Amino acid sequence: MKTKNCVICNIRKGKRFCVKEDNFICSKCCGIVRDPQLCPNDCPYLFSVTEKKKAGEWPLYRVLMTTPKGSRSIVVAREKENGKLQFISVLVDEWKMGLKDCLGEHDISKKEFDKLVAMQPDYADANLNECKEIIKRGILIAETLGLRIPRDFREFKYILGDLDNVEVTGSLYKCFECGKGDLPDDIVEQIKEVTLHDVAAGVCGTEDETMLYFVCDKCKGEEEGEEGVA
Ligand SMILES: [Zn+2]
Ligand SMILES: [Zn+2]
Ligand SMILES: [Zn+2]
Incomplete structure (x- = not known):
C-alpha cells in the first residue's frame, strides 16, 4: 500500500494518524496543528520536547x-x-x-x-x-x-523532570548495606562479571541468580564491632 500525502499540506507523506483530522498527516503539519487543548490526551504525538519539559x-x-x-x-x-x-x-x-x-x-x-x-x-x-x-x-x-x-x-x-544535573559519584555499585559507601574496584569488577554471567544465563531476577552481598569498609567495621560486643 502506498502512503498517501498529508491531508493538510498535500506535499509530504502522511505518516501520522491524527485523531483530530481523522486522517493521515505529516510530522511537520502535526507540529503546527498540535494543540494540548484540542488533541486527545492519549495522542502519542502530543508531547513535543518543550511540552515534555513543561x-x-x-x-x-x-x-x-x-x-x-x-x-x-x-x-x-x-x-x-x-x-x-x-x-x-x-x-x-x-x-x-x-x-x-x-x-x-x-x-x-x-x-x-x-x-x-x-x-x-x-x-x-x-x-x-x-x-x-x-x-x-x-x-x-x-x-x-x-x-x-x-x-x-x-x-x-x-x-x-531534569536528570542532567543529577550527580552520580564514587564507585559504580554502592555498599549493599548502607547504599552510600563506595565499594573497591575489584569488587565492582566481580559484580559486573557475575551480572553479565547471570544475564547471559537468563537467570537475573529468578531464584537461580547468583547471590551477592558486599558492604563498604564502614559497615564492615560496624558489623565486626557488634560481633565483638556479643
Ligand atoms: Zn503536511
Ligand atoms: Zn494528534
Ligand atoms: Zn555501607
Missing part, C-alpha cells in the same frame, strides 16, 4: 519507592491541568543490572492510579532527588554493562 514541572502527586534494598521500584506521578495524572514507574536493580524495566501512562485517573500502587505493599513515600539518583545510577550501570535501556524509559522519563 510536563516535568507539573505538581507532584506521589513519589514512591519500595523499601527493600537491592531491587527498587520507583513511581513518580504528576498532576496535569485536567486533574488526571501522568506517571512513570521504573525498576532499578541496584546490585546487578541497574535500570531494567519501565512503564508509564500519559493519562490516568487518580482512582485508577491509587488502585495500581495499592497492589505493591512495599511502596513508601520517597524523596524525588533520591529517586533520581538511584535511577541515574541505574542508567550508568546498565550502560556500563552494555545492557539495553528499556524503550519506554525514553518515552516517560520526562515525567521525572
Whole structure:
C-alpha cells in the first residue's frame, strides 16, 4: 500500500494518524496543528520536547519507592491541568543490572492510579532527588554493562523532570548495606562479571541468580564491632 500525502499540506507523506483530522498527516503539519487543548490526551504525538519539559514541572502527586534494598521500584506521578495524572514507574536493580524495566501512562485517573500502587505493599513515600539518583545510577550501570535501556524509559522519563544535573559519584555499585559507601574496584569488577554471567544465563531476577552481598569498609567495621560486643 502506498502512503498517501498529508491531508493538510498535500506535499509530504502522511505518516501520522491524527485523531483530530481523522486522517493521515505529516510530522511537520502535526507540529503546527498540535494543540494540548484540542488533541486527545492519549495522542502519542502530543508531547513535543518543550511540552515534555513543561510536563516535568507539573505538581507532584506521589513519589514512591519500595523499601527493600537491592531491587527498587520507583513511581513518580504528576498532576496535569485536567486533574488526571501522568506517571512513570521504573525498576532499578541496584546490585546487578541497574535500570531494567519501565512503564508509564500519559493519562490516568487518580482512582485508577491509587488502585495500581495499592497492589505493591512495599511502596513508601520517597524523596524525588533520591529517586533520581538511584535511577541515574541505574542508567550508568546498565550502560556500563552494555545492557539495553528499556524503550519506554525514553518515552516517560520526562515525567521525572531534569536528570542532567543529577550527580552520580564514587564507585559504580554502592555498599549493599548502607547504599552510600563506595565499594573497591575489584569488587565492582566481580559484580559486573557475575551480572553479565547471570544475564547471559537468563537467570537475573529468578531464584537461580547468583547471590551477592558486599558492604563498604564502614559497615564492615560496624558489623565486626557488634560481633565483638556479643
Ligand atoms: Zn503536511
Ligand atoms: Zn494528534
Ligand atoms: Zn555501607
